[in-house]
Amino acid sequence: MNNFDATYPLPKKYRLHEVCGPGALFFAFSLGARMGGPVLWVRERWQTDRMHPVGFSTFFDARNLLEATAKEQNEVLNVAEEALRSGSVSLVVMELRKPLSLTAGRRLQLAAKDGKTTALALISEGMGSNATETRWKCAPVFDPSDSTLQRWKLTKNKSGTLGVWDVRWDANARRIIVVSKTGE
Amino acid sequence: MQTRVVSLWFPRLASDRALRAWPVDAPFALTLEQNNANRLYCLNQRAQQQGLHRGMSYSDARAFCANLQSRAADVSADQRFQRALARWATRYCPWVGTEGDDGLVLNITGAAHLFGGEAALLSDMRQRLTRAGLSVCIGLADTRGAAWGLAHYGEGCAAPGQTLNSIAALPMAALRLDDKTNVALQRLGLRRIADLAVLPRPTVTRRFGPEVLLRLDQALGDQPEQISPLSDPPHYGVRITLPDPIGLSADVMAGTQRLLEQLCAKLKAQEMGARILRLTLRRVDQTHQEVELRLARSLRDTARILPLFQRGVDRVDAGFGIDQLRLEATQVEALPLQQINHASTRKNEGLDDLITRLGARIGLENLQRFLPADSHIPERSFIIASAAYSAPAGPWVTMRPRPIRLFPPESIGGTGTRPPLHFRWRRMSLTTGRATGPERIAPEWWLSDENWRSGLRDYWKVDTRQGRRLWLFYTPQSPGWFVQGEFA
Numbered sequence: 001m002n003n004f005d006a007t008y009p010l011p012k013k014y015r016l017h018e019v020c021g022p023g024a025l026f027f028a029f030s031l032g033a034r035m036g037g038p039v040l041w042v043r044e045r046w047q048t049d050r051m052h053p054v055g056f057s058t059f060f061d062a063r064n065l066l067e068a069t070a071k072e073q074n075e076v077l078n079v080a081e082e083a084l085r086s087g088s089v090s091l092v093v094m095e096l097r098k099p100l101s102l103t104a105g106r107r108l109q110l111a112a113k114d115g116k117t118t119a120l121a122l123i124s125e126g127m128g129s130n131a132t133e134t135r136w137k138c139a140p141v142f143d144p145s146d147s148t149l150q151r152w153k154l155t156k157n158k159s160g161t162l163g164v165w166d167v168r169w170d171a172n173a174r175r176i177i178v179v180s181k182t183g184e
Numbered sequence: 185m186q187t188r189v190v191s192l193w194f195p196r197l198a199s200d201r202a203l204r205a206w207p208v209d210a211p212f213a214l215t216l217e218q219n220n221a222n223r224l225y226c227l228n229q230r231a232q233q234q235g236l237h238r239g240m241s242y243s244d245a246r247a248f249c250a251n252l253q254s255r256a257a258d259v260s261a262d263q264r265f266q267r268a269l270a271r272w273a274t275r276y277c278p279w280v281g282t283e284g285d286d287g288l289v290l291n292i293t294g295a296a297h298l299f300g301g302e303a304a305l306l307s308d309m310r311q312r313l314t315r316a317g318l319s320v321c322i323g324l325a326d327t328r329g330a331a332w333g334l335a336h337y338g339e340g341c342a343a344p345g346q347t348l349n350s351i352a353a354l355p356m357a358a359l360r361l362d363d364k365t366n367v368a369l370q371r372l373g374l375r376r377i378a379d380l381a382v383l384p385r386p387t388v389t390r391r392f393g394p395e396v397l398l399r400l401d402q403a404l405g406d407q408p409e410q411i412s413p414l415s416d417p418p419h420y421g422v423r424i425t426l427p428d429p430i431g432l433s434a435d436v437m438a439g440t441q442r443l444l445e446q447l448c449a450k451l452k453a454q455e456m457g458a459r460i461l462r463l464t465l466r467r468v469d470q471t472h473q474e475v476e477l478r479l480a481r482s483l484r485d486t487a488r489i490l491p492l493f494q495r496g497v498d499r500v501d502a503g504f505g506i507d508q509l510r511l512e513a514t515q516v517e518a519l520p521l522q523q524i525n526h527a528s529t530r531k532n533e534g535l536d537d538l539i540t541r542l543g544a545r546i547g548l549e550n551l552q553r554f555l556p557a558d559s560h561i562p563e564r565s566f567i568i569a570s571a572a573y574s575a576p577a578g579p580w581v582t583m584r585p586r587p588i589r590l591f592p593p594e595s596i597g598g599t600g601t602r603p604p605l606h607f608r609w610r611r612m613s614l615t616t617g618r619a620t621g622p623e624r625i626a627p628e629w630w631l632s633d634e635n636w637r638s639g640l641r642d643y644w645k646v647d648t649r650q651g652r653r654l655w656l657f658y659t660p661q662s663p664g665w666f667v668q669g670e671f672a
Contacts, residue, residue, distance in 0.1 A: 022651070022652055022670070023672070025588055025589055025672070026588060026672035029588070029672075038535055040538075045550070048591055048592055049589055049590070049591045050589070050590055050591070051588060051589055051590075052562065052566070052586060052587055052588060052589060052590040052669060053554035053556075053566045053580065054556075054562070054565045054566060054580060054582055054586045055582075055585075055586035055587045055588040055589070055590075055669070055671070055672075056588045056672075057580035057582060058582055058585075059588075059672070061578070061580075062554050062556075062566075062578065062580050063553075063576035063577070063578045064576075065553065065554060066535075066539070066551065066552075066553055066571055067551070067552045067553065067554070067568075067571075068542055068546060068550060068551050068552075069546070069550045069552070070546050070550070071546070075545075075546060078545060079542055079545060079546060082538075082541060082542060082545065083538060083542065086534060086537070086538045086541070087534070088534030088535045088537070088538045089535065089538070139651055140651040140652060140653055140671075140672070141651050142617045142647055142648065142649050142650065142651050144617065144618060147618075147645075147647055147653060147671070148672060150672075169672070
């Protein structure tokens with residue numbers, strides 16, 4: 001089993017990563033909080049689902065969040081690339097609806113490298129791109145005693161092994177901690 | 185040509201301005217904090233008839249006149265209004281200045297015939313001002329001093345060359361003397377200007393100094409007196425015309441840099457910063473190409489603004505060449521000089537520039553940030569503000585757990601006041617594992633909201649056995665169950 005601390009927060013900084021599943025939003029916010037600094041969130045304008053700042057302020061300081069709403073996916077990618085290249089934010093999160101083409105994925109990868117910024121794409125399941133550095137699948141898990149338990153599965157890793165971890169949010173330490181498996 | 189000067193005095197400028205916006209049919213006064221008390225600053229005619237006067241304390245005024253209506257005075261808005269009136273008065277003559285904080289002075293020499301003579305000009309002026317709801321006293325004379333005296337103490341018109349005759353009967357205060365000198369003159373029995381004019385000059389100067397005779401001479405025209413017109417607002421535009429047309433984007437950028445340096449120096453001198461810049465490129469075929477730059481923060485730094493133009497300039501079609509560049513700051517904001525020290529943070533500059541560049545791509549209004557708002561209604565517990573025109577605010581306070589994601593309520597067919605044990609949501613069948621609640625939130629009756637027509641809501645946090653943690657609510661007043669959010 002891979003060591004969690006070696007994998008999270010994302011080992012190869014300045015690359016493009018992907019996350020899917022119902023817990024993706026939580027993954028993005030906890031990552032943003034872990035990295036510190038301003039976060040740019042790019043999404044399409046028509047979406048009715050929206051993040052709730054009062055809710056995520058427990059994990060992530062909403063003062064650091066900047067939201068950009070674009071017309072369609074191409075514009076989302078444009079904005080994300082420009083932000084990655086500028087290097088003035090620490091994390092760029094983009095919500096994608098359509099699969100990323102190989103060219104687009106590679107361009108984002110290069111932009112992230114140029115600007116020394118990490119990119120995170122929130123995708124639907126089975127929509128992953130080959131260019132991505134790691135792909136995570138996050139889902140909440142029912143636990144009668146704990147209401148922040150999540151199962152994070154690393155399903156693709158270009159430079160390491162895969163793994164599955166049960167993690168929860170420690171409200172006092174304000175960070176992610178791994179729950180040991182021995183209890184089961 | 186004989187100089188002719190009109191003096192306009194608005195005895196109730198501040199209250200007239202306030203009443204223009206919200207008319208009141210009662211005694212009315214504006215109050216201002218002066219000398220450690222809330223005092224009457226300006227009042228309307230009905231309040232004056234009740235025996236109230238300026239400078240009276242507001243509590244006294246309320247005792248005298250129970251139905252007195254009042255508002256707080258806004259001195260800076262009054263000043264702006266006076267300047268607006270001065271601008272309006274340039275319809276009569278180009279030479280308009282302000283007089284104190286409640287008057288205007290116009291040099292109408294050679295302009296009166298355009299309105300059919302002086303009498304017609306004055307009546308036109310009075311008619312328009314009265315229609316605008318302003319009470320006005322007008323004086324017309326050969327000099328500024330005499331016109332001022334006539335406006336304040338007699339409201340008349342002195343025929344050309346008849347200045348002394350017209351103002352002879354006015355009280356001494358019409359000479360714009362300070363109170364102390366005025367009282368001293370009264371004590372000597374000099375009540376009217378005529379009394380002063382006949383005195384031998386050396387005795388007056390010896391007793392009162394040069395001030396009194398200076399004012400008299402100014403009123404009679406023996407001493408000149410300036411009227412300073414309002415200065416034009418500074419214009420933030422520069423241009424460069426080229427002997428030969430250019431077409432390379434590097435050349436255009438070099439030209440833009442020269443213009444920016446000039447413009448930024450101008451902005452710096454006025455302590456202003458540009459918010460919107462427009463670069464107009466004139467081509468040799470007399471057509472124009474425009475590049476507009478909306479900045480996320482007011483700036484006057486050439487090195488920072490210039491790279492932001494690059495994207496716009498690259499898109500310009502130069503055609504047969506560009507022979508004139510014109511740069512204008514179409515929107516400016518005050519940007520005071522700041523001390524630079526080692527503690528000043530420069531880390532946000534990059535973010536501001538990024539906002540500017542992204543704003544040029546998708547529109548500045550599509551870059552937003554969240555600001556906290558004071559409401560229990562989940563949809564209204566935050567404000568979405570334009571990132572360019574707001575600063576991050578906080579802290580965010582969460583009294584009770586709130587979902588990380590919100591969506592419009594989605595109905596699930598459930599009954600009863602406890603969360604349903606099994607339900608279907610988004611084509612998933614879910615089983616309730618644990619439910620926390622209820623938390624009752626009542627609609628805000630002072631705001632009408634379509635979504636809250638169904639009345640009270642009892643919110644439950646439901647942990648399903650399948651993993652998803654949802655925010656459900658029950659509406660007891662029109663029974664039904666809905667999902668509105670999802671927790672982390």
